[in-house]
Amino acid sequence: MTPTRLATFGFALMMPLTALANEGAERLTQLLEPINTYQADFEQQILDGSGQRLQQASGHMWLSRPGRFHWEVESPYRQVVVSDGEDIYLHDPDLEQVTVQPLDTRVTHTPALLLSGSADELTKNYDVERRQQGTAETFTLDPRSPDTLFEELQLTFYAEELGMLQMTDSTGQRTAIAFDNVEQNAPIDDSLFTFEIPDGVDVIRETQ
Template sequence: MRLIRMLLLTVLSFSSVAAVADDSLAVQRLTELLNQAQTISARFSQLTLDGSGTQLQETAGQLALKRPGLFRWHTDAPMEQLLVSNGEKVWLYDPDLEQVTIQTLDQRLTHTPALLLSGDVSKISENFAISHSESGTVVDFILKPKSKDSLFDSLRLSFRNKVLNDMQLIDSIGQRTNILFLGVKMNEALDDGLFTFDIPQGADVIQE
């Protein structure tokens, strides 16, 4: 539930010329890797830990993303939930509660981390200070929000062989959410119907 909420609702000082150049290179590198995929579909495995490293929750599911701004995140039973966005609205459906929550999509990247993968990547440097490191075929990016009202303190994106591999979010109390992406497919045709949602008959609807 917490990750779903973060996906929904989810200050660089010029200390030296080298630091500025490194940040600029990191932005360019991340933009290149994100722009290569106009669609992404994959399985995911998610693990949430508290500040001491104790496991809080483990789930798995399926995701689909399509630029610009379309995403679908389906968590498997027994904690089944479905999050769908058409780029303007977001539907969060909990079948156990028979409840649908509808929100306007927050376009701020610091409040909607999923938009890093499916949104306008040109806005990344406006929202984050970015650093990166490369080791062999693995590239890691650390994104720190410039806004003080962000829902997370840092976000790590990792690519292996130029393909999205995993993601980690850390919040202000040290809670970590680790997401591993499996069987990633890029630039395959995705039906736009994946990114629309029909409210099930009898479901309670909450507008936020």
């Protein structure tokens, strides 16, 4: 290791952990803030604590800040989740059922809201650590509040484009979502974020 690299390495070791965490949050905010809309194909896997695959799904998603998203699972069975910024609609065509619940605006309960890119929310709700390998930047977010739906959240960017999201819950179960064919800040029809309840389905309305 050259003297310059050694000095840089030593300086990093001496930096307070809070400074490193703030640096991670600031860098993540830099990547998230330019995102106004985001759409991509996705592959989702749910793995147990030992890494065994429990479930796999694929589909397409659209997101528009703040708080609007459309998540459409195409296989192995069809399912649609739509948020208009106020309510979330979960439509299961096979069950002929729609569940409606208010959107929980806490980012620790709705990871999709992280894409709103609020620096204050990030630093207030998470300890953020960053690591880089080549063009890949991975951010590990540990919620500061025990009132959360997950123990750890990871966002990975490839060449500054979001490509992977992973969530781990208290049982060790992990949800890994890989994004492909990403389009960032492309126009999205507002109608995608409006859900019309089909005739003849059972409607379940939940409150927080």
